[in-house]
Amino acid sequence: xxxxxxxxxxxxxxxxxxxxxxxxxxxxxxxxxxxxxxxxxxxxxxxxxxxxxxxxxxxxxxxxxxxxxxxxxxxxxxxxxxxxxxxxxxxxxxxxxxxxxxxxxxxxxxxxxxxxxxxx
Amino acid sequence: xxxxxxxxxxxxxxxxxxxxxxxxxxxxxxxxxxxxxxxxxxxxxxxxxxxxxxxxxxxxxxxxxxxxxxxxxxxxxxxxxxxxxxxxxxxxxxxxxxxxxxxxxxxx
Numbered sequence: 464x465x466x467x468x469x470x471x472x473x474x475x476x477x478x479x480x481x482x483x484x485x486x487x488x489x490x491x492x493x494x495x496x497x498x499x500x501x502x503x504x505x506x507x508x509x510x511x512x513x514x515x516x517x518x519x520x521x522x523x524x525x526x527x528x529x530x531x532x533x534x535x536x537x538x539x540x541x542x543x544x545x546x547x548x549x550x551x552x553x554x555x556x557x558x559x560x561x562x563x564x565x566x567x568x569x570x571x572x573x574x575x576x577x578x579x580x581x582x583x
Numbered sequence: 584x585x586x587x588x589x590x591x592x593x594x595x596x597x598x599x600x601x602x603x604x605x606x607x608x609x610x611x612x613x614x615x616x617x618x619x620x621x622x623x624x625x626x627x628x629x630x631x632x633x634x635x636x637x638x639x640x641x642x643x644x645x646x647x648x649x650x651x652x653x654x655x656x657x658x659x660x661x662x663x664x665x666x667x668x669x670x671x672x673x674x675x676x677x678x679x680x681x682x683x684x685x686x687x688x689x690x691x
Contacts, residue, residue, distance in 0.1 A: 498682060500628075507585070507687040508620070508628065508671050524681055558627055565682075566675040569618035569633040576627050 465489040467497075467559055467574035474580045475549050482545040483577045485559030492540035493517040495561040498570055499533060499544050503555045513562065514542060522565070549581045586611060587672050587685035594691045595662045603688045605655045605672035611683055613653040615675045622669045622687075631670070632657060659690070667691060 470484040485497060498513040512523040516535040523533075535542040542559060557577050560570035588606040595601035605617065619632040630639050632648035635655065645666075647658045659666055672685040 500684075507669075508622075508673075508684045510682040510684060513682065522680060525679075560628075562682075566677075567616050567634070569616075569630050569673070570620070570628075571630050571633070571639065573627040573629070 465561075465572045467561060467572055469557075469559060469574040469577045472578040472580070474582070476583055477551055477581055478548050479581075480545070480547050481549055481579065482543050483557060483579070485542045485544075485574050487540045487542070487561065490561070493537045495563055496565060497533075497535065497542040498560050498562055499531075500558045500560060500570075501527075501555045502558065502576075508558075511544070511557075513565065516540075516542065549579075551581050551583075553579060554581050555579060585686040586676060586679070586683035587674065589670075589672060589685035589688045591686065592689050592691065595659075597662055597664060599662050600658060600660045601662055601666075601690060602659075603657045603670050603672075603690070605657070605685050607653050607655075607674060607683075609653055610678040611653075611674045611676040612650065612655055614677055617648065617650050617655040618673045619648055619657050620671045620673065622671065628671065 466488045468486045493516045496513045496515050499511040501509045511527045514521045514533040516537040532545045559574040616634040620628040621631045622628040635650040636648040645660050669687045671687045676683045
C-alpha cells in the first residue's frame with residue numbers, strides 16, 4: 464500500500480528554523496517526484512515546488528524560491544521541506560504528494576499534512 | 584490570483600447534477616492533461632479525476648471530467664450530501680515550468 468506519512472505539527476517563533484519530513488512507503492521512492500503544497504488557513508492549494516529523489520532534480524515556484532529548500536534522502540525514503548527563518552505568514556498546512564511525471568501525471572497520493580504555526 | 588480560474592462556489596440539490604469549470608490557457612490546460620482533487624475540511628486533498636476524464640479506483644462514476652481547448656470541467660451527477668467539499672483543478676504549465684492549481688470551488 465502506497466503511503467506518504469508526514470511529521471507532526473510544529474509551533475515555532477518568528478526567525479526560527481524548521482525542517483518537516485515526508486516518508487514514503489509501498490513504492491519505489493526514488494522514481495517519483497515529491498511535490499510540496501501549501502494551504503494557508505481558509506485558503507486554496509499553492510504549489511511550492513517539486514523534488515526528484517532519484518537524481519535530486521528540482522523545480523521551485525518562483526514565489527517560494529529562496530524562502531524554502533527541498534531535499535530528500537532516498538536511503539530512508541524521506542523528503543524534506545526546510546525553512547531557515549520562519550515568518551508569521553508561513554503559518555499553514557503543508558502537504559507532500561507524489562507524482563510520476565511532471566507534465567502528464569497527477570499527484571496521486573498525498574501525505575496527511577503538517578500544520579506549522581509561527582507565532583511570537 | 585490563480586493561473587487556473589474556477590468559480591469560488593457552486594451548489595445543487597440532492598439528486599441533481601452540478602458542474603464546476605476550470606479555465607486556463609494554451610500553456611497549461613491547452614497543452615496538458617487536467618487533474619481534479621476533492622478536499623473535505625480538515626483532510627488532505629484526494630485525487631478525483633486525472634488525465635482529463637479518468638477516475639482512480641474507488642471514485643464513483645457519478646464524477647466525470649471533460650476538457651475542450653483551454654478549459655475543463657468537472658461534473659457530479661446524482662448529487663449527495665457527502666459530495667459537499669472543495670474541488671481544485673490542476674495542470675502543468677509550460678511557460679511557468681510549474682504545477683498550477685485553480686483557486687478552488689466550494690460545492691454546497
